[in-house]
Amino acid sequence: MTKIYFDYNASTPLAPEVIDAMMPLLHDFYGNPSALHWSGKPVKELLQTARGQVAKLIGCSPREVIFTSGGSEANNLALKGFYFKNRHKGTHIITSKIEHPAILNPLRFLEQLGAKVTYVGVDDYGRVSPEEIEQAITKETILITIMHSNNEVGTLQPIHEIGRIAKQRGVAFHTDGSQSVGKVPIDVNEFEVDMLTIAGHKLYAPKGIGALYLRNGMEVEPLIHGAGHEFGIRAGTENTLLAVGLGKACEIAGVQLENHNIKELRDYFWKKLKEQFDEQVLLNGHPEERLPNTLNVSFVNRIGQDILDRMPSLAASTGSACHAGNIELSPVLKEMGVPETVGMGAIRFSLGRKTTKAEIDQVLSWLLEFI
Template sequence: MQKIYLDYNASTPLAPEVVQTMTPLLHEMFGNPSALHWAGEPVKEVLHKAREQVANLIGSSSREVVFTSGGSEANNLALKGFYFKNRNRGNHIITSKIEHPAIVNPCKFLEKIGARVTYVGVDQFGRVSPEDIEKAITKETILITIMHSNNETGTLQPIEEIGKIAERYEIAFHTDASQSVGKVPVNVNELKVDMLTIAGHKLYAPKGIGALYIREGIQLEPLIHGAGHEFGVRAGTENTLLAAGLGKACEIANQLSENSAMKDLTIYFWRQLKEEFGEQVVLNGHSKERLPNTLNVNFVGKIGQELLSAMPLLAASTGSACHAGNVELSPVLKEMGVSEEVGMGAIRFSLGRNTTKEEIDQVMTWLKEII
């Protein structure tokens, strides 16, 4: 039997077209994109094209896209960069209790140097209430940051409604869209966000590359000081190799439909689980407002990690990919009010473009044998 990969929320394989796009930059296209000669100009063109490809996917201008080393750096740049540049206007930030550590930990750092952070809770489906966000706003609020979709449960947040509130109060709004870009339509103007985070390895691009959308007019203090790369926001010679890969991955995602086949396969998987295990299996997250590829379920009375250990050919996660192997109740599930007895049996299955019905059927066979 072959190995089966159902951990696409943790990382995706490189799309073949992405590898093909990057290959020339490993050989003849070695110049510095800032150099004004024959070796630099073609590389500069590649970088510009990649920036446009990212911008086209999210509906922005290419000048509003800054390349970073990944989602974590983009989040840090958004939060710290905005706070350092705008703390004369206020010191209050609003976020949620279920954010990724790449948001929570920068917030905790900022608290140490004078920021005041409000962590808003979620309902049983893992959704933030826009009303709770509005209630948390004070005269000192300068930034709101809420993830677009949760990496563990796949639940989508009401970003557009929160964006309208932020717009009404003239507060900057950032969303970490690392998990959702490439899986669901993402348009920065429709979402009404001022900053948006992209992580390359979540959408079939390489690891070590990401991007931050920064709406024109938003001022950030750079985290890395040096020359004027990336419109003066992030110093350092651009990693054109990885940027080209991210650009191509965004172009591919822009050409695809709304992942209807993947959604159908996820629904099929859930129906198979319910038919076989009934009340023994419980869905985590919202039943409709969710990513089309993510299925986070509790196997009641079981321990998720023990189930996965009994299926060594299956790659899946017991929670956030950053905490794989941790059998303690996920903080996200805890905030949703899931009991420890039920939540200990949580497994996150995240499907991808390469997932087949035969693979889902094989996983069902394994689960039947074990449970």
């Protein structure tokens, strides 16, 4: 039976062009980019090219791109690094209740060290209120961190408004763009963000590589101390192989954003689901302000994982956790106020560059058969 992959928000396959860009580094470009001799100089040039490709995609200077081992490290560097460097100015941080664990868990760690964190709620669509964030700002507030898009339901946050508020109040602003970069246009200056996280394996680059946009003038304490790599912010010889892969993936994304084609396929999928199941299927997340590739739906009075178990050839995911046979409602859907009878039946279908209409029709056929 044909295997179908609808889990692009979890991870993407490597783009062929990314593989091609990385291949020379597996053979000829083995020098240390910090070395000043013939073997190091060309590797450094490749690293600089990759940094420029990442910078171009998000509208910043190459000097503001710090390569990391992935989105989680970038988030940790942004939160912990900023807190350690700036806690003399204040100890208050504002975030939302539906952030990724790579945000929530570092913040819980910082709370053990004296940080005060305000967790703002979201509406039925999974959106935060800029007004609530502004009201939460105190004289002690040094940082706001709100994800650009939610990984489960795809809802886009009002980053522009939050950025303006943060700038007016003199508070640093970080956004986790892991799910957004490569799917929707990102401009760090338009958003007025000071830090932005990129995860390579969400945009057809390898796992194990990411980046943190760090606005010029922002100071963070390194988490990894050693020599002066990455402008003195992240020690360790640069992983040029993976950085080149990320750079190429960003270059491709700048030309080939997952745009109307993906959105048309997603909307076709949703239209057909409603025709087949009517009131038995409900949309989770904002109907318009969401990622163009993401469709999170609930099959009412069903268990999402049970449905997926009946379709072993389909790769998709639920936000619910299953422990020893007990199903726990996704924390994101719970914060959105989704009833348990609805939320337990949630499935996230996330589409990608290789998704076809024929695949969607096949999944629709399976769902009709098994539900």
